[in-house]
Amino acid sequence: MPPGNNYSFGSNDDLNRLGVYYGAAAQANMDEGPEVAPPQSDRDTAFAYGARIAKATRRWVEGGHNQPQQSKGKSPLH
Numbered sequence: 822m823p824p825g826n827n828y829s830f831g832s833n834d835d836l837n838r839l840g841v842y843y844g845a846a847a848q849a850n851m852d853e854g855p856e857v858a859p860p861q862s863d864r865d866t867a868f869a870y871g872a873r874i875a876k877a878t879r880r881w882v883e884g885g886h887n888q889p890q891q892s893k894g895k896s897p898l899h
Contacts, residue, residue: 822869825862836866845870 825835832838838860839846845867849858 822866822873825866833860834862836862836869838862838866 822837824837824840825831826833826838827840839848845863847859847863847867
């Protein structure tokens with residue numbers, strides 16, 4: 822997911838506002854409670870990341886059923 826709030830026209834409401842590339846991340850201010858922190862944009866980013874992982878998992882699982890069966894005793898590399 823491309824970074825969100827790293828341009829002058831960006832905002833804290835952008836998805837991936839922290840610009841993290843290795844997974845979902847959130848930032849909460851130490852002086853705010855769970856009713857406001859982390860912000861909704863971070864929660865939305867986590868939801869979108871989870872949906873992407875679910876889609877990839879579904880593709881891998883369903884794709885495995887469409888692969889030809891290997892004969893027993895043979896290595897997949899041969």
